[in-house]
Amino acid sequence: MTRRLFRYVPFTIEQDRTAEPEYEARCVSGDAADCGACSGTYSGPAPVEEWQRTHTQATGHRRYRRNFGDYAVLRPAAEHVRQHRPAANPVR
Numbered sequence: 527m528t529r530r531l532f533r534y535v536p537f538t539i540e541q542d543r544t545a546e547p548e549y550e551a552r553c554v555s556g557d558a559a560d561c562g563a564c565s566g567t568y569s570g571p572a573p574v575e576e577w578q579r580t581h582t583q584a585t586g587h588r589r590y591r592r593n594f595g596d597y598a599v600l601r602p603a604a605e606h607v608r609q610h611r612p613a614a615n616p617v618r
């Protein structure tokens with residue numbers, strides 16, 4: 527049996543704030559096949575929900591698949607401490 531040694535480096539995982547998150551919804555109503563109508567991609571949920579309400583009013587379709595995507599950045603914990611002192615990061 528071989529032993530592999532890794533130096534353990536603790537990482538924090540943060541949302542990458544330089545990249546906008548992505549929200550979208552696709553209509554999956556329909557018997558034989560999904561309707562497939564898509565909201566398009568937005569950086570927040572509100573326009574997607576508005577599109578869903580409009581689509582439901584126009585078609586009677588009520589079932590959607592929602593997709594959310596964002597970007598994550600891993601940062602070594604030591605670097606995190608150096609760059610984010612408590613005074614500079616009052617969130618929470």
Ligand SMILES: [Zn+2]
Pocket residue numbers: 553554555561562563581585587
């Ligand atoms: Zn539809």
